[in-house]
Amino acid sequence: MKSFTCIIVGGGIAGLQAAIMLGRYGHQVAVFDKGEGRSTLCKCYHNVLGYPDGIEGEHLRRLGKEHAEKYGVHFIKAEVTHAQKTKRGFDLQTITNDRFKCQYLLVATGIKDRLPLSIPNLKECLGISIYICPDCDGYEVKNKKTIVIGSGESGANMALTLTYFTKEVTFVNHEKAEIVEAKQQELKDKGIEIINESVEKVNLNATSAFSGVTLSSGRVLHGERGFIAFGGSIIQTDLLKQLGVERLENHHIAADPRSKETNIRNVWVAGDIVAHSEQLTIAMGEGAQAAIWMHKRILGQ
Numbered sequence: 254m255k256s257f258t259c260i261i262v263g264g265g266i267a268g269l270q271a272a273i274m275l276g277r278y279g280h281q282v283a284v285f286d287k288g289e290g291r292s293t294l295c296k297c298y299h300n301v302l303g304y305p306d307g308i309e310g311e312h313l314r315r316l317g318k319e320h321a322e323k324y325g326v327h328f329i330k331a332e333v334t335h336a337q338k339t340k341r342g343f344d345l346q347t348i349t350n351d352r353f354k355c356q357y358l359l360v361a362t363g364i365k366d367r368l369p370l371s372i373p374n375l376k377e378c379l380g381i382s383i384y385i386c387p388d389c390d391g392y393e394v395k396n397k398k399t400i401v402i403g404s405g406e407s408g409a410n411m412a413l414t415l416t417y418f419t420k421e422v423t424f425v426n427h428e429k430a431e432i433v434e435a436k437q438q439e440l441k442d443k444g445i446e447i448i449n450e451s452v453e454k455v456n457l458n459a460t461s462a463f464s465g466v467t468l469s470s471g472r473v474l475h476g477e478r479g480f481i482a483f484g485g486s487i488i489q490t491d492l493l494k495q496l497g498v499e500r501l502e503n504h505h506i507a508a509d510p511r512s513k514e515t516n517i518r519n520v521w522v523a524g525d526i527v528a529h530s531e532q533l534t535i536a537m538g539e540g541a542q543a544a545i546w547m548h549k550r551i552l553g554q
């Protein structure tokens with residue numbers, strides 16, 4: 254069984270930042286990544302210092318991997334499916350039944366959103382002209398005609414949230430899920446039309462940006478920006494559960510605020526799985542924070 258001092262499960266934003274730091278400390282590190290994640294989907298991150306025009310997720314990931322590899326960090330493309338605590342550390346098993354062990358473990362597996370990626374043209378616009386997070390991208394829809402593609406209450410709440418940025422919001426209740434009457438009234442009061450119909454495709458303008466949607470009836474809605482809100486995101490913390498890490502009711506992890514260590518000694522967490530506001534910069538910060546405290550533990554401090 255191949256052994257490393259530190260294993261990081263999740264090579265997204267948090268995992269890569271931790272890998273760079275642990276690599277620079279000179280530790281023997283492996284990063285396992287299954288090649289998915291929010292950072293593979295976002296075509297343009299906003300709210301990031303140094304990138305006023307945004308930065309692509311895949312580009313950042315590539316830079317991060319190359320950066321960490323300079324310090325000898327190993328990258329293994331595999332999904333880790335099992336984790337077990339042993340006397341000397343942790344045993345991990347991948348989906349292909351390969352086994353690895355380590356003394357110190359960082360889990361940065363992120364969140365899987367419920368996104369309607371089968372709608373033609375939708376994926377290509379993520380982060381550029383279709384968004385999921387009002388804190389990240391509310392600014393991008395300022396005073397713009399915006400169509401929320403969503404489901405029931407989640408979609409309705411997103412439509413209401415966006416009225417802070419724009420007065421022109423339409424909500425397409427793609428799954429025709431129930432919305433309580435009081436909420437429907439709230440939307441009506443804000444001038445938001447609710448359309449209970451599925452989206453057939455996203456329409457693009459000459460620059461390949463969102464220009465509206467075609468509904469299943471053939472009706473075309475024009476819009477300048479899109480937003481998605483389906484609820485039901487998966488907080489990917491099953492591995493941590495296997496190790497006995499305490500999870501909150503919503504499956505996020507409440508780690509030590511200073512060190513990001515969990516209730517299980519030598520298991521750290523970083524990024525979106527930690528209970529916070531799910532931002533790239535926070536994920537990066539937590540990756541660094543966890544790495545610093547892993548290093549201190551390795552030194553016996």
Ligand SMILES: Cc1cc2nc3c(=O)[nH]c(=O)nc-3n(C[C@H](O)[C@H](O)[C@H](O)COP(=O)(O)OP(=O)(O)OC[C@H]3O[C@@H](n4cnc5c(N)ncnc54)[C@H](O)[C@@H]3O)c2cc1C
Nearest residue numbers: 263265266267287289290291292299333363389524525533
């Ligand atoms: C469309 C979109 C737009 C966004 N826009 C912004 C923005 O403008 N500004 C902003 O600050 N934030 C934005 N975000 C949020 C941002 O992407 C996340 O906060 C950030 O990616 C969190 O980093 P992370 O490392 O926790 O998770 P991720 O980047 O999702 O990485 C998690 C990694 O873990 C891997 N993984 C999961 N489980 C396993 C396993 N069992 N074995 C191996 N590997 C595993 C995945 O393959 C993935 O690479 C956006 C998100 C989306 C989806």
